Amino acid sequence: MKKIYLIGIGPGNPDYLTIQAIETMKEVDVFFILEKGERKGFEEFIKIRKEILEKYLDSGTYRVVNAKIPERKKKGKSYREGVKTWRQQKAEVITELIKDKMKENEIGAFLIWGDPCLYDGHLEILQHILREGSVDFExxxxxGISSIQVLAARHKIPLNRIGESIVITTGRRLKKYTPAEIVNTVVLLDSYSTFRHFRxxxxxxxxxxxxxxxxxxxxxxxLRRVVEDLKKIRSEARERKGWLMDTYILRQPGGDE
Ligand SMILES: C[S@@+](CC[C@H](N)C(=O)[O-])C[C@H]1O[C@@H](n2cnc3c(N)ncnc32)[C@H](O)[C@@H]1O
Known part of the structure; x- marks a missing residue:
């Protein structure tokens, strides 16, 4: 039976790979690298995956197969419908890769940004492909280390103070929160500086x-002092590199210390 591994690689530094990830990579016959159209910065995400392979594996011991996946259409359908259609298209590409680019009993892998269980669709796509039944695999x-863990460590803060909850959400959902509901609120996928609602x-x-x-x-x-500075930092960063990936924690001061 073919096997597919989803290997968390951490959010952007080859040193974030765990020993388990490295040992698992050594078993893999073929790594699939998915390329998202012309999206800015995408070559950097491919470059880091290649760096990881070169750093931890001996050349000639594995194959790399690149495949193009379509961009998610942001206009028209609702967000949920848009993501569903996009995942379906991705599932079709991945199904073909498993069918055509792997021999029986081979191991294929996707190097997943951060942790594969945090805001990442690959697991559900694999489960969807298995339900469809046109190809079988284990x-x-x-x-992997997630962007959230790196954020907390770099700021030298715990994600929660004694006995508090942690909420993980997206910029899209954050808008629905009132200031009183913000405890230790971690926000990913926010293109619009949604933190400004709490200024x-x-x-x-x-x-x-x-x-x-x-x-x-x-x-x-x-926030009330730094909103404008942070908006500026974000837009300058996006201008400089052409893209921005950021994460943040919102927190009421004090807590139960
Ligand atoms: C599709 S989610 C993937 C999350 C990933 N699976 C993880 O464990 O971190 C992408 C979002 O993760 C956050 N993110 C991922 N890598 C990051 C990084 N290196 N720096 C800051 N934020 C990052 C950003 O909020 C980005 O919009």
Missing amino acids: YKLIP DSDIDIYWGGYLGSRDEILFSGK
């Missing part, structure tokens, strides 16, 4: 862009 996941509150922000990479930027402060 699969396993190797956890009149007493909330603190701990922000990180390009975490783990040479371009890493860290910034923190009381």
Whole structure:
């Protein structure tokens, strides 16, 4: 039976790979690298995967197969419908890769940004492909360091203070929160500086862009004082590199310390 591994590689630094990830990579026959159209910065995501392979594996011991996947269409359908259609298209590409680019009993792998179980669709896509039934395989996941862990470590803060909850959400959902509901709220996937909705509150922000990479930027402060500075940092960073990946924690001061 063919096997597919989803291997977490951490969010942008080859040193974030776990020993388990490296040992698992050594078993793999073929690595699939998916390329998302012309999206800015995408070559950097491919470059880091190639760097990881070269750093930890002997050349000639594995194959690399690149495949193009379509961009997610942001106009028209609702967000949920748009993601569903996009995942279906990705599933079709991955099905063909498993069918055509792997021999029986071979192991194929995807190097997954951060951790494969945090805001990443590959696991559900594999499960969907198996349900469709046109190709059969076993699969396993190797956890990775997530952007959230790197953010907390780089700011030297715990994600929660004694007995508090942690909420992990997206920029899209954050808008629905009131300031009183913000405890330790970790926000991913926010293109629109949604933290600005809390500018009149007493909330603190701990922000990180390009975490783990040479371009890493860290910034923190009381939102009501730093909103404009942070918006500027974000737009300058996006201008400079052409793309931005950032994560932040919003937190009420004090806590149960
Ligand atoms: C599709 S999610 C993938 C999350 C990933 N699986 C993880 O474990 O971190 C992409 C979001 O993760 C966050 N992210 C991933 N890598 C990052 C990095 N190096 N620096 C800052 N944020 C990052 C950003 O919020 C980005 O929009």
